[in-house]
Amino acid sequence: MKWVVAAAAVTLGGCVSVSELERSHETLDVMSGKSPREYADCIKQNLAKTRETISEEARDDGLRLIVPQKLGAGPAALFDIDKRGSGSTIKLYERLNNFPLRLGDVRTAATQCISGS
Structure with missing residues (x-):
């Protein structure tokens, strides 16, 4: 049943662009000891x-990653990763960020990579 609801939300949610993701609220805003490349x-x-x-995409002092939909x-x-001192600041913007049944692989990867490998 959860997958039916999730599939319906994806289908009805429509497409979103990178610029629309940039204007949305970030779902993660953290610092890491890793460089933007790492x-x-x-x-x-x-x-x-x-x-x-x-x-x-290379940016002024960092990188931008655009993760495709499944x-x-x-x-x-969308990940905006900027150099800060010897580490980096990371902002993550997700499509359907208020939808509780959204796939968790992006968020899991984002948090695991802050200090882990």
């Missing part, structure tokens, strides 16, 4: 089994 590589490694190829087109999540 953190981005950790995210890519953790999501390699559950997501298609993650897009990466079902449908468009981004599911």
Whole structure:
């Protein structure tokens, strides 16, 4: 039953763009001792089994990762990773961020990569 509700929400939710994700409230706003490159590589490694190829864009002093949806087109999540001292600041924006049954692989990877591997 949960999957039926989740599938309906994905279908009815429509597509969202990167600019719409940027304007939404972040679901995670943290600092890490890892460099932007180390953190981005950790995210890519953790999501390699559950997501298609993650897009990466270089920014002024960091990186942006765009995570594709599992079902449908468009981004599911956006990571803004900026250099800060010897580490980085991370902001995560997720599609359906207020939907309690959303897939948890992105959030799990984001929190595991803060200090873990």
